[in-house]
Amino acid sequence: MFLGEFTHAIDDKGRLTIPAKFREQLTAGAVITRGFEKHLLIYTREAFARLTARVRTLTPTDPDHRALLRQQFSGASEVTPDKQGRILIPQFLRDYAGLDGECVLVGVGDFIEVWNRAGWQSQLETINDPVLNARRFAALNLGSDAPST
Numbered sequence: 001m002f003l004g005e006f007t008h009a010i011d012d013k014g015r016l017t018i019p020a021k022f023r024e025q026l027t028a029g030a031v032i033t034r035g036f037e038k039h040l041l042i043y044t045r046e047a048f049a050r051l052t053a054r055v056r057t058l059t060p061t062d063p064d065h066r067a068l069l070r071q072q073f074s075g076a077s078e079v080t081p082d083k084q085g086r087i088l089i090p091q092f093l094r095d096y097a098g099l100d101g102e103c104v105l106v107g108v109g110d111f112i113e114v115w116n117r118a119g120w121q122s123q124l125e126t127i128n129d130p131v132l133n134a135r136r137f138a139a140l141n142l143g144s145d146a147p148s149t
Helices: 020-026 045-055 063-073 091-097 117-127 130-138
Strands: 002-009 015-017 030-034 040-044 077-079 086-088 102-109 111-116
Touching: 002 015, 002 020, 020 040, 020 102, 030 045, 030 063, 030 091, 040 045, 040 091, 045 063, 091 111, 102 117, 111 117
Parallel strands: none
Antiparallel strands: 002 102, 015 086, 030 040, 030 077, 040 111, 102 111
């Protein structure tokens, strides 16, 4: 599971250092692709295979399904960390996400998000909003009346 927030810089060759806490999960390689909000997503090969299996159940006759297929697969690129734990991010993906210099890598359970600094700051404003969070967490039933095991 990928957890935490880390800041690393992309070098002038387009290489991004993967945080040490994430590297072991990516030693067999990974897939990087476009995210939904001008960021990138990094999946383990296994997680991307699970995503692929789910996407294959979508019908290509639906225009939204075709758009999703294009969004996920046309931008996908296989990457393998080098001995220093860096991955090479293709130029078209760096352009898409506005990655140049400092990046924020965020563990989101089954995948890693890669944001430019400004994009992540904008996300923090949304995810740290107490009114929105009260509404978001209401569905989880975090009360003490939940049955114990």
